[in-house]
Amino acid sequence: DQQVKQNSPSLSVQEGRISILNCDYTNSMFDYFLWYKKYPAEGPTFLISISSIKDKNEDGRFTVFLNKSAKHLSLHIVPSQPGDSAVYFCAASPIQGAQKLVFGQGTRLTINP
């Protein structure tokens, strides 16, 4: 039972354009959502997060949008850069505290020069 789903295994975007990565979840108990970036042979790197009480959080080139009614969130990267090429994981946590993260399957983003 995949509680966090990233339905696009891969995405290819031209350098300088916007990259939009999508994520859906099924568990209404999730309160926090995070995006991680992962390069081969490295651990996931925290990018940005959002609490369920917000619908948008922005940090530099990265913006995360949350639509609670649709149980959907998205990560926007603009402008996209070649160094953004990596696997992006969406993750969710039930409540603040020592809680496990539930990950999506990941989306491989490739930025073409």
Place this chain on the structure above:
Amino acid sequence: AAGVIQSPRHLIKEKRETATLKCYPIPRHDTVYWYQQGPGQDPQFLISFYEKMQSDKGSIPDRFSAQQFSDYHSELNMSSLELGDSALYFCASSSLAGPSYEQYFGPGTRLTVT
């Protein structure tokens, strides 16, 4: 800034052997999490510790055990290894004093069971 340290980075074991993976959290982080990532899969939560006490448990086999020590480092002990245990094992840490839902991951230990 100091990051999560995991050792060893690579480990090759034979079936039925035992393995011990170590994790050193970011300084002043009080919570440690272990995740297993199989080939082409998303990371799956195994177990977590807060202040040296087990705080949550996921899909961790009975052959595995873990603990957190007084210096907050953690060890994952795996016995009677099976071929299916071959995976990347990540440790993450967080601090309940900060935004604790933000977990910071180490580089992982790649375990290969032959």
